[in-house]
Amino acid sequence: MALERVDVDVLMPTPPPLPEGGVQLKLPLSLLGLRGLNNLGQTCFMNCILQILVHCPPVARFFLSDRHNRHVCQMRRRQAQSDSGGDGPLKPCLGCEMDAIFAACFSGTQAPLSPHTFIHAMWCSSEHFAGYEQHDAHEFLVALLAGIYSAMRQPSCLPPPPPVPAPLHPGPASLTRPPSLGESRGGQPAGKACEEMSSIFAGVLRSEVRCEVCGHRSTKLEDFFDISLELGRGSSPTAPGASGPAAGGGGAAGTSGGAAESLEACLRAFTTEEQLLSEERCWCSSCAALQDASKQMSIERLPNVLCLQLKRFRQESRGKQTSKMDSFVQFPLASLNMYRYTSAFLTARDGKGRKTPTPPPPACGGGGGVARERGARRTAPPL
Ligand SMILES: [Zn+2]
Ligand SMILES: [Zn+2]
Known part of the structure; x- marks a missing residue:
């Protein structure tokens, strides 16, 4: 990938004007975590995801x-x-x-960082990424989050075991010995850190048939960590919610270099009722x-950070060849109203009687078992 020198001012949004009497704080870059990452080969996909997470x-x-x-x-793993x-x-x-990456980015040093131990850990966590080949940034993010969740479920991250009460009648030492730090605690729920981390990206999708x-x-309710949106479906004239002031501009769909499709149009298409006929x-x-x-999909619970993936590859109707859709998509940098894609909004709008099952608690995503249903990445088994 050719690197180009870009004027950073062009990319930075203009800050809002200060209120009268306001004081502009000049923060050093070190406090903002601004630190470049060296490309270790063809690892731009990794660096962009790391910068986003930082x-x-x-x-x-x-x-x-x-x-x-x-x-x-x-220390705990060594002890175990x-x-x-x-x-x-x-x-x-x-x-x-990740802890080391954050420490380095906020250390005050601005020299570019080479995340070589990070990439080695990634290779050990996900064999698919071993080597210096180019990879898809979204796939990398999914694998990285799975690896982080897995790390959070290590015994070293689980809460310490409750104190063992002194026995009334002292028995053999093996019955009173508290478990060591590294001891397996099978069946114990994941620690608070795991819940906190997974709650950042975990939402709940609702599928109604x-x-x-x-x-x-x-x-059916299911956890998701990202939503994949199809391009070229947003122009449906029957898409619910396609009208209205907040529906977003630029609803015209362009599938190959035509008019730009809006993100809102993709989301409308995702939550549009679809017919399941014949086969x-x-x-x-x-x-x-x-x-x-x-069938209608909707978002039962939004995550704190919503990951959206645009499905730019489609399979041709004849044969199995795929082609890439390179059309532009208008992505609002502000005022994206996700409420109109939620179960609450769609149910109220369509006047449906609701029978809502209890949403599952945010799951700590595992490394495997990822399945998809109309764009949802889920880790929980079907309800
Ligand atoms: Zn660790
Ligand atoms: Zn029936």
Whole structure:
């Protein structure tokens, strides 16, 4: 990838005017975490994701407030290794590596940083990324978050075990010995750090399928960590919510270099009711038969940070070749109103009776088992 020198002022948004009597604070760059990352080969995909995470306020708050301290984590893992009679180098921990990246970016040093230990940890965590080939930044983000969640579930990150009460009748020592730091705590819920980290990106999607014959509705809630949006579907004239002042401008869809499609149009298409006919018919438990149905996706609970992926590759109708859609998408930098894509808004607008199952708690994403349903990345099993 050719690097170009870009005038940073062009990319920085103009700050709002100061109120009367206001004082402009001049913060040193070191306090803002502004530090360049060296390209270690073809690792621009990795550097851009790291820079985004370093400047993502909830993630920065998490690591800058020592929610995963690399020194403590390493000490505990070393202790656990020693308790089990092992030795040798510790397996890299992506939580520790992220902690180190934050420490380096906010250290006051502005010399470019080479995240070589980070990339090694990433290779150990996700074999697919081992080597210096180019990769998709979004796939990298997904794998990195899975690796961080996995790190948060290590015994070293779990809360300390509750104190063991002194036995009334002292028994064998093995029954009263408190578990060591590295001891397995199977079945214990993930620690607070894991919950905090996953709650940043975890939302809940609602999928409602309605039988066209008897009207029976079935609702499913599932965790998601990002939403994949299709391009070229936003021009549907029947898309609900397509009108109105907040629907966003530029609704015209362009699939290949035409008029720019808006992000709002993609989101409208995502939450538009779709018909499931013929081969896509669904099993209706009320009719006890396969029936034509309609399906609608909506966002039951928004995450603090919403990751959206634009699906720029599509499969041609004939053959299995894919082509890339290079059309522009208008992405609002401010005033994106996500409320109109939520279950609450759509249900109220369509006047549907609601029967809402209890949303699952945010899950700490695992490294595997990722499945997709119409663009949702989920880690929880179907309800
Ligand atoms: Zn760690
Ligand atoms: Zn039915």
